[in-house]
Amino acid sequence: MLGLLGGNSAGLAAAPALQVLTWPLLALAVLMMVRAWYLELSHGEKWSSPWGRRSGAVLTGSTTLALVLWSLRFTGPLGESPL
Numbered sequence: 695m696l697g698l699l700g701g702n703s704a705g706l707a708a709a710p711a712l713q714v715l716t717w718p719l720l721a722l723a724v725l726m727m728v729r730a731w732y733l734e735l736s737h738g739e740k741w742s743s744p745w746g747r748r749s750g751a752v753l754t755g756s757t758t759l760a761l762v763l764w765s766l767r768f769t770g771p772l773g774e775s776p777l
Contacts, residue, residue, distance in 0.1 A: 713774070720764065727757055 734753055766772045 716767070723760055723764070727760060731757070 730753055734750060763772070768775055
């Protein structure tokens with residue numbers, strides 16, 4: 695675990711690679727969320743089952759969590775801000 699946090703040389707070597715991946719991972723996250731919301735909104739009326747309602751709740755929760763984590767990433771609490 696310390697290696698992932700930069701506590702030894704392996705973690706220090708991985709830190710620049712993770713910083714480089716910030717923008718591609720953000721783009722991938724946005725793309726996947728946009729696709730999920732598109733499918734939910736375009737097919738949502740057909741899914742009136744309990745599974746359909748749960749999938750909407752999970753999508754709302756995962757979108758909220760993603761927004762919180764990416765906000766923390768860009769404001770600094772989850773590492774150096776890439777901006």
